[in-house]
Amino acid sequence: QQQVKQSPQSLIVQKGGISIINCAYxxxxxxxxxxxxxxxxxxxxxxxxxxxxxxEKKEGRFTISFNKSAKQFSLxxxxxxxxxxxxxxxxxxxxxxxxxxxxxGQGTRLTINP
Amino acid sequence: NAxxxxxxxxxxxxxxxxxxxxCAQDMNHNSMYWYRQDPGMGLRLIYYSASEGTTxxxxxxxxxxxxxxxxxxxxxxxxxxxxxxxxxxxxxxxxGQGYNSPLHFGNGTRLTVT
Numbered sequence: 001q002q003q004v005k006q007s008p009q010s011l012i013v014q015k016g017g018i019s020i021i022n023c024a025y026x027x028x029x030x031x032x033x034x035x036x037x038x039x040x041x042x043x044x045x046x047x048x049x050x051x052x053x054x055x056e057k058k059e060g061r062f063t064i065s066f067n068k069s070a071k072q073f074s075l076x077x078x079x080x081x082x083x084x085x086x087x088x089x090x091x092x093x094x095x096x097x098x099x100x101x102x103x104x105g106q107g108t109r110l111t112i113n114p
Numbered sequence: 115n116a117x118x119x120x121x122x123x124x125x126x127x128x129x130x131x132x133x134x135x136x137c138a139q140d141m142n143h144n145s146m147y148w149y150r151q152d153p154g155m156g157l158r159l160i161y162y163s164a165s166e167g168t169t170x171x172x173x174x175x176x177x178x179x180x181x182x183x184x185x186x187x188x189x190x191x192x193x194x195x196x197x198x199x200x201x202x203x204x205x206x207x208x209x210g211q212g213y214n215s216p217l218h219f220g221n222g223t224r225l226t227v228t
Contacts, residue, residue, distance in 0.1 A: 004156075006156070009154070043118070044157070046217070089156055096164075097164045097168075097170075098210055099147075100208055100210070100215060101162065101172070102217065103159075103173075104156035104157040105156050106154055107154075107156050
């Protein structure tokens with residue numbers, strides 16, 4: 001049972017275009033929604049995160065849009081660059097006894113064509 | 115500053131063999147985590163340790179044991195490896211459960227069980 005569903009599995013975007021990755025969750029106890037970026041042979045690294053009391057967060061070319069009522073959130077990458085080619089994971093977190101238990105989506109392999 | 119260090123990077127085991135995956139962090143983080151990454155499944159939490167001296171099960175703990183040796187080190191043991199445990203294993207650490215406490219991941223151990 002996948003608590004966080006991510007789509008698409010793979011995405012090809014031309015340089016300069018907008019990349020959009022979508023996620024949906026079921027558990028209303030989730031209270032933190034990060035996105036992680038992973039390059040081949042490396043571990044995931046935090047890209048951007050949002051709290052459920054905020055509808056949008058922007059950091060440079062990266063924006064998270066959050067729809068609490070629909071239980072959906074998405075990552076937008078503006079002006080996509082070849083260096084953005086990576087696998088992206090959305091996640092949702094519950095916090096328990098000092099730990100941050102992340103539930104990850106299935107991942108999206110993003111390729112930016114030059 | 116090494117961050118999160120995992121050893122070994124690669125390992126091949128035969129069914130029934132045992133091994134321990136090592137993880138150490140130098141960021142003075144309280145919480146540590148073990149995830150496994152499988153194609154199409156994202157990352158799934160195996161075990162976590164909210165603080166030194168405590169460990170708890172995650173989503174997929176069967177077949178694994180952990181030890182929080184001290185604040186820096188958190189090991190994962192496979193007592194009798196099975197082909198279903200073929201995966202990439204990631205260790206992560208975090209300062210706590212706050213919104214500004216991202217998880218920091220190591221670069222993974224690629225394990226193959228034949």
